[in-house]
Structures are given as structure tokens and as C-alpha cells.
Amino acid sequence: MVTEQEVDAIGQTLVDPKQPLQARFRALFTLRGLGGPGAIAWISQAFGDDSALLKHELAYCLGQMQDARAIPVLVDVLQDTRQEPMVRHEAGEALGAIGDPEVLELLKQYSSDPVIEVTGPPLVSLPVLGPWEALPTLPAPIAAVNRALQVGHGMPLSPAGLHCGSALFRHEVGYVLGQLQHEAAVPQLAAALARCAENPMVRHECAEALGAIARPACLAALQAHADDPERVVRESCEVALDMYEHETGRAFQYADGLEQLHGATS
Known part of the structure; x- marks a missing residue:
């Protein structure tokens, strides 16, 4: 049984910019595996870092955790134009991975974002969250490409x-x-x-x-x-x-x- 103190200690490593990047990544993936509100809170706190790579991975891990409690911070990151495009991109994919219908309208909104890296993830995520019949204005090929890539995991x-x-x-x-x-x-x-x-x-x-x-x-x-x-x-x-x-x-x-x-x- 992992204690709250242990989660906090690992979280401190994640948010400490003085720690080697490798150690911070290992802490991040540890928190992803542990899950729960404490892990989500520490991962969310790290979005204030200046490393686009780290923030990209934060969003990726929150998506993999598939915990709806991560939705508010991911929405904030997606909407924050001060964040790097690759970070907002990953926040969009993470929201789709969590798969909560409450984000459907938001993802539809950002499917026309002026930043192309941001536009892609909502288009990929939308078919997971709703039927094509409800999305007549969206181009199916982008989502179809993503499905083909996922098939590539097994072939x-x-x-x-x-x-x-x-x-x-x-x-x-x-x-x-x-x-x-x-x-x-x-x-x-x-x-x-x-x-x-x-x-x-x-x-x-x-x-x-x-x-x-x-x-x-x-x-x-x-x-x-x-x-x-x-x-x-x-x-x-x-x-x-x-x-x-x-x-x-x-x-x-x-x-x-x-x-x-x-x-x-x-």
C-alpha cells in the first residue's frame, strides 16, 4: 500500500527543475502507475514547467490514466495559447483517451483551432466519443488514419x-x-x-x-x-x-x- 507521503515525495521529484530530466520522467511514470487524486494533483502542478517535452508527457500520462478527475487541468492546457502547440496537442489527445462525453463539445470547438497541431487530436478523438452521424462537417480520413496506425500495433x-x-x-x-x-x-x-x-x-x-x-x-x-x-x-x-x-x-x-x-x- 503506497502512502500519501510516498506519493508526495515522488511528486516533489517530478516538479523539481533541479532534478535531472531522466529522474523527473521516471517519477512521472511512477505516478501514472500509482494513479489516484494525489498523483493527478502532482502531475497537474508540473504544467508550469518550461520544458515542452515534460509537459507533453504529463498530458500523455494523464490520458493513459483515463481518470475523469484529470479533465479540468487538461481542458485548461488545451485552452491555454501560451502553452506550446505540442503540449496542447497532447492535452487534446488525452481528453479523447479519457473518453468522457462531457468534453465532446469542447473537442468539436478545437477541431477548427488555427494551430494545426491542436486541430488534429480533437478530430482523431471525436469518433471515440460520438457517432459519425452527429459530426457531418468533420473529415473522416484523419480519424481513419489514426485507426490504421493503431492497427499497426499488432501488425x-x-x-x-x-x-x-x-x-x-x-x-x-x-x-x-x-x-x-x-x-x-x-x-x-x-x-x-x-x-x-x-x-x-x-x-x-x-x-x-x-x-x-x-x-x-x-x-x-x-x-x-x-x-x-x-x-x-x-x-x-x-x-x-x-x-x-x-x-x-x-x-x-x-x-x-x-x-x-x-x-x-x-
Whole structure:
């Protein structure tokens, strides 16, 4: 049984900008696994950070927790134009992942947001929350593409998608290739990461995918961009290298916030 004090200690690591980014990510994923109002409160507090990558992952984790108590903070992030587009994008996807019908009208509203990264997630999420008949003005192909990508979790998916469509589409292709964890995707992911003209949101997702696949060729690609001038790419490589170390090591789980806490107090 995890105590409130333990949740608070892990949360303190998450919100402390003096902590290494890798430690903050591990704390975040620990809180995601623990769940509950305390974990949601700490994750929500971290949206005041200046790292777009961290905030993107905060929204992602809140969506995965599928707890309606996270809806208010995700709505605030989606509506906050001061937040980076990739962060608002992920907040939109997280609201769709939670799947509460109360956000349907809000997602419909933001399906016409002037920021294209924000427009995509509501269009993808809406079919989950309501029938197509109620949404006659929305283009089905975007949602259809997302469904096809999700199917890719269980079957081979061509890395050629990293050269196609919008930046949002390529971002999702990178995510799914990372989930598949197949080394055949490594050359294309490494090439997309190396394309400086590519959207940083796509490059960030390719870096994280390489960390998840964790083959020797991934290590070289990530190390090559550890000092990338684009902050979100540089930080993504930092976190991905930590993921690589975990995947190739003996540690039981990446979300080791509790183990770290108990080790520090033993």
C-alpha cells in the first residue's frame, strides 16, 4: 500500500527543475502507475514547467490514466495559447483517451483551432466519443488514419509513413513504430531524427521511439543528437538514452520512483 507521503515525495521529484530530466520522467511514470487524486494533483502542478517535452508527457500520462478527475487541468492546457502547440496537442489527445462525453463539445470547438497541431487530436478523438452521424462537417480520413496506425500495433507497419502526410501524421507514425519495438524501423527513425528541417515534434517522437527499440544502432543515432540545438529534440534524446539504458539493463521497470525513494531512505 503506497502512502500519501510516498506519493508526495515522488511528486516533489517530478516538479523539481533541479532534478535531472531522466529522474523527473521516471517519477512521472511512477505516478501514472500509482494513479489516484494525489498523483493527478502532482502531475497537474508540473504544467508550469518550461520544458515542452515534460509537459507533453504529463498530458500523455494523464490520458493513459483515463481518470475523469484529470479533465479540468487538461481542458485548461488545451485552452491555454501560451502553452506550446505540442503540449496542447497532447492535452487534446488525452481528453479523447479519457473518453468522457462531457468534453465532446469542447473537442468539436478545437477541431477548427488555427494551430494545426491542436486541430488534429480533437478530430482523431471525436469518433471515440460520438457517432459519425452527429459530426457531418468533420473529415473522416484523419480519424481513419489514426485507426490504421493503431492497427499497426499488432501488425507490420512500414516506416515509409515518416515521409508522408502532415507533421502530425508523421509524429503518430513515429510513436507507433516505437511501440512496435522492431529494429527494421531504426534506419528510417534515425534518418527522420537527423533531418533538421523536420518538425521538432516529429523528431522528438522518433528519438523516443529509438529509445524504446533499444538496439545498438539506436544508441549511435541518439548520441549524435544529444546536443541538438532544438531543445525538445535534445531533451528527447536525453530521456531516450535513459530508456535505452533501462531496456538493455537488468532493472525490472522504468517507472522506479518508489524503488529510488525506498533506496534513499533505507
